Amino acid sequence: MFAMIELELRRLKHDRTEIYTRAIQPILWLAVYGTVMSHVKAIPTDGIPYLDYITPGVLLQSTIFVSVFYGLTIVWERETGILKKLLVAPASRYATVIGRSVASGVRAIFQVLIIIPVALLIGVDFIFNPLYFLTAILIIFLVSGGFAAISILIASLMKTRERFMGIGQAIIMPLFFVSNSLYPIKLMPTVLQYFAYFNPLTYAVDAVRGLLISGDIRNLLPDIAAIVIFDVAMFAVASISFSKIIE
Amino acid sequence: MTIAIEVNGLVKVYSGKVRALDGVNLKVKAGDVFALLGPNGSGKTTLMRILTTQFKPTSGEASIFGLDVIRRDAEVRKVISYVPQEMSVWTDISGYENLLIYAKIYGLPSTGRTKVIREALEGMGLDSVADNLVKTYSGGMIRRLEMACAMLIRPRILFLDEPTLGLDPTARKVVWEKLVSFKKEFDTTVFFNTHYMDEADIYSDEIAIIDRGRMVKFGTADELKHSIKKEVIQFILTNHIVAENVLKMIRSMDFVSYVIISNSELNVVVKDAETALPVVMEILRNEGVSVKKISMTRPTLDDVFLKYAGAISLQGGGIREIKQIRSMSGKGYI
Known part of the structure; x- marks a missing residue:
């Protein structure tokens, strides 16, 4: 399992371009969309500046982006022989699935480490509490792991890269919009609100916003509980679907 | 074992x-x-x-x-x-x-x-x-x-x-x-x-x-x-003419499948060339046919493969295999 994390780190060591290019989109959200919309002041954010309000959402969106496309790696490894070789390795297949997901969490963390300094530059006001910060990182890590598991599930259904690209996009953007990332859920039509409550991103954004921006962590425990339930469910499904990828 | x-x-x-x-x-x-x-x-x-x-x-x-x-x-x-x-x-x-x-x-x-x-x-x-x-x-x-x-x-x-x-x-x-x-x-x-x-x-x-x-x-x-039972002994003869009764004698041997003669080339198809050669040689010598050169062609594995699995290979391997080979060539394999 740790071997997979090490693999990711070693890959990143040799080629860091991906981290930088992947940071462009979230930085655009913050620097362009966020800055412009903060002048509109039409969205009730409980007194938090709008730019600060959307930072956690953008942060999470960009990290789950990394995770969801991690399945692409699995598809690629299926086309090459790596996946086959991993299956024949004297290690548990579940450990392989979990190791893969966790490794993608590591990649996601690097994403965070790039976006936060940029957000600071633009003028986002973070709470400087190391404990809060670490908890936020942990939550991001957990959520990315869950989404990586979803992506393994998708990979088992979509066996080609092209299909995967399409479905990956079709998942991330709706999740991003139907959550409290850009605006409070209260503003949505009732039907969408229901969806938002089933969206794990909502809970993650809520927790990270509390920890990094507003300091309001009353909902932290239920948020974490929701994320853990989501993770466990996704890991279980991904482990089962993994055997499908093979054939 | x-x-x-x-x-x-x-x-x-x-x-x-x-x-x-x-x-x-x-x-x-x-x-x-x-x-x-x-x-x-x-x-x-x-x-x-x-x-x-x-x-x-x-x-x-x-x-x-x-x-x-x-x-x-x-x-x-x-x-x-x-x-x-x-x-x-x-x-x-x-x-x-x-x-x-x-x-x-x-x-x-x-x-x-x-x-x-x-x-x-x-x-x-x-x-x-x-x-x-x-x-x-x-x-x-x-x-x-x-x-x-x-x-x-x-x-x-x-x-x-x-x-x-x-x-x-x-x-x-x-x-x-x-x-x-x-x-x-x-x-x-x-x-x-x-x-x-x-x-x-x-x-x-x-x-x-x-x-x-x-x-x-x-x-x-x-x-x-050996299981193909088709090995060829080829004799290059000094003389172009071989008497019909010599060919008949060779053909009558039970291990000989068939005999072909064209110009100075005598091809004898047998089950096992190594054991057949001395016998055929003996006949030729007794009948006064002089031989310039002898070569043996044994079947290769290709022949074996074609005999036992030849039919389907003509139908090709389908797009998947071709894609695999091509994609490997892209990755520096070929």
Whole structure:
């Protein structure tokens, strides 16, 4: 399992371009969309500046982006022989699935480490509490792991890269919009609100916003509980679907 | 004699209709190099993937050193190594790092791990390029790196799926030389699929031919060649004219299939050229036919292959196989 994390780190060591290019989109959200919309002041954010309000959402969106496309790696490894070789390795297949997901969490963390300094530059006001910060990182890590598991599930259904690209996009953007990332859920039509409550991103954004921006962590425990339930469910499904990828 | 692989009545049906394996029986002795030959789509890869516990057969049994591949798959995976047909290393890290990651995935103890990796690299002649990115490797080097990965756990059986597909002759030779020396050192059983008849001929102890999901022939390279029963003895004669009764005498021998004469060339098709030659020679000498030159043509494995599995190979291997070969060429394999 740790071997997979090490693999990711070693890959990143040799080629860091991906981290930088992947940071462009979230930085655009913050620097362009966020800055412009903060002048509109039409969205009730409980007194938090709008730019600060959307930072956690953008942060999470960009990290789950990394995770969801991690399945692409699995598809690629299926086309090459790596996946086959991993299956024949004297290690548990579940450990392989979990190791893969966790490794993608590591990649996601690097994403965070790039976006936060940029957000600071633009003028986002973070709470400087190391404990809060670490908890936020942990939550991001957990959520990315869950989404990586979803992506393994998708990979088992979509066996080609092209299909995967399409479905990956079709998942991330709706999740991003139907959550409290850009605006409070209260503003949505009732039907969408229901969806938002089933969206794990909502809970993650809520927790990270509390920890990094507003300091309001009353909902932290239920948020974490929701994320853990989501993770466990996704890991279980991904482990089962993994055997499908093979054939 | 220990049996390394035993397969009984193995059937694999894909999505309810394609019968990839149709009752395969097979026995491989421990310590042998075993070649499985078959046209595209004959079930070679399917058989190997079942033996390496990647998926389950529809029915039938298979075991590796007495361990059932379905019920005791975790134990099987501890004694086997497998090199898939497609590339199975990460190209964006170095060769050494690939081995390190695989060593960790395989759960090699950390003490002595570096030594095992170094030995594997040396064994495959890759020590000088160990720290270069795999991207910069040639097809043959990548193959050798994959072999090095497979050897990390000192497997009792090494499964190789088309080990030299798309390599140039020199690279193929190097891969096999390294493989043979590894096999000698650790007494590993080697089971490989191939399209290259010459490889099966030179390097294997035993050969099986699979066609349409069934084993059609089994034996050593020599046994297989003899089984064709068509060897040609060619006599170049000093004189153009051979009396009809001489030909009749040769034709009447029970081991002679047929005789063709054209100009000064006399071709005698027999079951076994080595034993037939002295007899035919005797007849020619007694009848005063002088011979300038003799040559024997024995069937090659290609002839064997064409005889037992020829029909289907004409239909081609389908787009999947072509795509695979092409995609490998893109990755520097060919």
